[in-house]
Amino acid sequence: MNSEGAFNTRRLVITAVLIAVSIVLSIPLNLGPLRALGFISFGAISITILVVPTIIGAILEGWVVGLIVGGAFGLFSMFLATQQPAGSPDALFADPFISVLPRLFIGPVAWLVYQGMRSASENVRLIGASVAGTLTNTLLVIGAISLRLGVPFFATLASVSINVILELIVGAVIVVAVVNAVRGTASGKGKSSV
Secondary structure, three states: OOOOOOOOOOHHHHHHHHHHHHHHHEEEEEEEOOOOOOOEOOOOOOEEEEOOHHHHHHHHHHHHHHHHHHHHHHHHHHHHOOOOOHHHHHHHHHHHHOOHHHHHHHHHHHHHHHOOOOOOHHHHHHHHHHHHHHHHHHHHHHHHHHHHOOOOOHHHHHHOOOHHHHHHHHHHHHHHHHHHHHHHHHOOOOOOOO
């Protein structure tokens, strides 16, 4: 892997592609339960995979790329929130303290967990990083909303607990599949050359 500060062509391309994927996943579709490609809602149950590109970027290219992709995800989330009618729950994300700041930590935390689990198998490391990144987003966004609006943190977290569990599972499956596929393609043997 390249040093964290070095941005070669490969790293720039991967960063740009992951930012583009984050944006595409976020674009509102409002097709029944499919609110966006990265956000599916069935009544009270909602599953989002919007954090996945940020986690993948951090694992493949380091915490700096995770920070950049997470920041772009947060900025686009803030932009979309400004298009929402006043009073809509999504309009809360017009506040950068809620939409941008928490997303800056997704990639670095996922990278730290991935690096810290060196003694584990590769798939366990990927699952750990995915869970850590997803939980970072959930806990920091709910924390920011709690601070801004004065709503109880644990009650809010409990109200979305089913969604969080589903997101952890779906996110981990996607991260493992995509990272293994990318690394297999890069090496030509199914093993990482990164």
